[in-house]
Amino acid sequence: MRTPFVAANWKMHKTVQEAIDYARNFVPLVASVSDVDIVLAPPFLALPALVEATEGSRVGVAAQNVSAEPNGAFTGEVSVGMLGAAGVTQVIIGHSERRQLYGETDAGVNAKTRAAIDAGLTPIVCVGETLDEREADRTFDVLDRQVGEGLAGLTPEQVAALVVAYEPVWAIGTGRVATPDQADTVHRHIREQLTSQFGDAAASGCRVIYGGSVKPANAMELMALADVDGALVGGASLDPASFAAIVTASRPSTT
Numbered sequence: 001m002r003t004p005f006v007a008a009n010w011k012m013h014k015t016v017q018e019a020i021d022y023a024r025n026f027v028p029l030v031a032s033v034s035d036v037d038i039v040l041a042p043p044f045l046a047l048p049a050l051v052e053a054t055e056g057s058r059v060g061v062a063a064q065n066v067s068a069e070p071n072g073a074f075t076g077e078v079s080v081g082m083l084g085a086a087g088v089t090q091v092i093i094g095h096s097e098r099r100q101l102y103g104e105t106d107a108g109v110n111a112k113t114r115a116a117i118d119a120g121l122t123p124i125v126c127v128g129e130t131l132d133e134r135e136a137d138r139t140f141d142v143l144d145r146q147v148g149e150g151l152a153g154l155t156p157e158q159v160a161a162l163v164v165a166y167e168p169v170w171a172i173g174t175g176r177v178a179t180p181d182q183a184d185t186v187h188r189h190i191r192e193q194l195t196s197q198f199g200d201a202a203a204s205g206c207r208v209i210y211g212g213s214v215k216p217a218n219a220m221e222l223m224a225l226a227d228v229d230g231a232l233v234g235g236a237s238l239d240p241a242s243f244a245a246i247v248t249a250s251r252p253s254t255t
């Protein structure tokens with residue numbers, strides 16, 4: 001039985017004060033939820049304040065990106081060591097916006113994933129096809145490459161402990177959510193790929209979560225799918241009540 005994993009990706013939204021205000025509202029709303037791993041990923045600047053504001057709760061804090069380098073002359077970058085020292089426990093790696101807008105490659109995702117694991121952070125590795133790739137019937141090829149190269153060289157134990165986020169690019173911020181059938185097919189495929197690359201134990205431990213226009217209204221039917229282990233939520237996570245409703249819909253007792 002995998003514990004559901006539900007993460008809020010705020011992207012480039014919220015000041016430090018807005019992050020603190022959010023936590024004050026949100027933490028009580030999920031105080032009774034002990035069967036879902038809950039994570040908030042604010043912009044870098046708000047990480048320390050959010051770590052402090054969520055202290056003593058089960059809500060974890062993730063970064064939205066990280067450098068693969070330990071330190072050095074890399075202007076604008078933040079290292080895994082800096083995140084760990086700030087109390088951050090997870091990090092989103094290879095989000096499609098980073099791949100599309102900032103040229104991130106599968107090799108880069110792999111380097112960041114290894115660096116995160118070595119530093120004791122849990123990677124949330126994002127994969128997903130574009131609309132063109134889906135329409136050209138290349139979805140599985142793209143995912144096999146992203147999973148295969150992104151996780152290359154990891155041990156089965158490392159894979160069992162990380163999170164893969166399937167985010168079809170055409171569903172991100174568009175209101176066009178994958179149907180349960182589409183999500184089910186892809187999540188099962190990713191699980192099979194993990195099995196063939198890393199074995200049964202790794203594949204059955206790894207949480208594979210869905211992202212792309214997840215809302216309180218559609219969360220429950222997605223979370224009910226056997227191979228969907230949670231959600232990575234953008235727009236609908238910016239409001240505490242809306243994100244709390246998605247967390248609640250992801251509880252094993254509900255799905």
Ligand code: 13P
Binds near residue numbers: 171173236
């Ligand atoms: P939306 O929920 O706004 O579609 O964003 C999804 C996403 O990219 C989360 O990482």
